[in-house]
Amino acid sequence: MRKMNHPKLMLVLAVFWLTGGYALGQETDTTVRYNQYGARVNRTPLKAEERNGILVLESKDQKYKIWYDARVQVDGAMFFGDTYNPIGNGTSVRRARFAVKSQFTEKWYGEFDLDISNSELELKDAYLEFSPNERLSLRAGNYKEGFSFESTTTSRYLTFIERPNAVNTFAPSRHIGVGVMYHKDWLFGMGGIHFQTVGDPEERLFSEDNNKDYGTDEGVSFTGKLVAMPFHNDFNKGLHIGIAGSYRTPKTDAEIRGHERYSTRSLTSINRKKYMDTDLISNVDHIVLGGLEFAAYHKNFRFQGEYLMSNVHRKKWDEEMPTEKFDGWYAFGSVLLFGGKYNYNTNDAEFTQPTRGKSWGDVELAFRYDYLSLNSGMDQIMGGAGEGYTFGINYHVNNNVKIMLNYAYLNHDRYASGKNKLFVGYDENGALTKDPRKVVDANGKAGDDFSFVSVRFEVDF
Structure with a gap:
């Protein structure tokens, strides 16, 4: 028998040691391991794979899986128009996310997500989920409430750079809570009880002070949605028909307890002006949110729209006050030009990453109209x-x-004055005024209107 020379023998042994025996088709490493606390630990070899651009580590029996989810979105915007209030062009890191996600067993899942955009640390998703079967899931922690189709869609798969004004204004985002999700064939349901937002340091300080100084409860919300999904087993086409609602008591993260405020930055994060703004609404007893959702897609065509409303019920001592009513809606259509197709996830009742039609990618065209009114029907608050x-x-x-490249045109009414801090037109003397009642214009123009071009460079890995 020919003897193996020493260099080849050393190479085989090195490969065997580095791969834990897999190079020779064996799993023979039974060395006992201990953690930093001195406890003996179980050992499970993990296989590394790249799955659609994401690094995944998974056990052979697929009962344990862990992966990292990072996302960076760099935005820029340039504004145009003869505005009453100057707007500066700018750039920003809109999102810089890092998340760790893990499937512990077939039934347990956990997620931890941070945003460090523009050097501001913010906690996003942080929750534990238990799934007794493939249709039902129970969740506890900080996560998005089940309200609004566009709000619950991850920013990774948004069609436009910013969500519509009505969604940004009314849809509640992440709050600490417990909830349940259920899906089966054509039906999806999600509901939960939610409490305080984790928020930024200022919001957290307001909450703690209100609790400590005034003994104020954090507030509670009951939020849920139901979605019907006809054609749920057809991968080329589908419908999404949903209804959502939320009953909410005031949260203590507000600057003043018992108050609510609705405002938005008009489809851009670069311009920080909030034209539409109700300011603080006092004596809030509770709020009722409602939403209707509709979407349809067929291969490379997609349509989506929502209507959202908010009724702010006010009460001073035992005296009922007028209910402030606000609403808004949007609709958009889009098309993939080079053979791609849209994909819909029935487990979460939302669109996911589209399939590209060419080896070099695909190009998507989209157009959206959205409307928001923060003028109360009772004429009490004109935001x-x-x-x-x-x-x-x-x-x-x-x-x-x-x-992504967006062109947007914004048309505001005379009451969109940013809490009476922004000019909305000219008075009878030809001077700029912030008072909507004093605006006089022969052409009937009132309110600041402008357009802008924005761009986003996004990487997900």
Whole structure:
């Protein structure tokens, strides 16, 4: 028998040691391991794979899986128009997210997500989920409430750079709570009881002070939605028909307890002016939110729209006050030009990453109209109204990279004065005024209108 020379023998042994025996088709490493606390630990070899641009580590029996989810969105915007209030062009890191996600067993899942955009640390998703079977899930922690189709869709798969004004204004985002999700065939349901937002340090300080100094409860919300999904087993087409509602008592993260405020930055994060703004609404007893959702898709065509409303019920001592009513809606259509198709996830009742039609990617065209009114039907609060027209071009390069270009035009009414801090037109003397009642214009123009071009470079990995 020919003897193996020493260099080859050393190479085989090195490969065997580095791979834990897998190089020779064996799993023979039974060395006992201990953690930093001195306790003996179980050992499970993990296999590394790249799945659509995401690194995943998974056990052979698929009962344990862990992966990292990072996302960076770099935005820029340039504004146009003869505005009453100057707007500066700018850039920002809109999102810089890092998340760790893990499937512990077949039934347990956990997620931890941070945003460090523009050097500001903010906790996003942080929750534990238990799934007794493939249809039912129970969740506890900090996560998005089940309200609004566009709000619950991850920012990774948004069609436009910013969500519509009505969604940004009314849809509650992440709050600490417990909830349940259920899906079966054509039906999806989600509901939960939610409490305080984790928020930024200022919001947390307001909450703690209100609790400590005044003994104020954090507030509670009951939120849920139901979605019907006809054609749920057809991968080429589908419908989404949903209804959502939320009953909410005032949260203590407000600057003043017992108050509510609705405001929005009009489809951009670069311009920090909030034209439509109710200011603080006092004596809030509870709030009722409602929403209707509709979407349809067929291969490379997609349509989506929502109507959202908020009724702010007010009460001073035992005396009922007028209910402030606000609402808004949006609708958009989009198309993939080069053979791609839209994909819908029936487990979560939302759209996921589209399939690209070419090896070099795909191009998506989209147009959206959205409207928001923060003028109460009782004429008690006139926070302004506005409409937006947005045209978008998205280049889906690969699983990891997307480039977005938006052109938007914003048309505000005379009451969109940013809590009476912004000019809304000219008075009878030809001077700029912030008072909507004093605006006089022969052409009937009132309210600040402008357009802008924005761009986003996004990488997900």
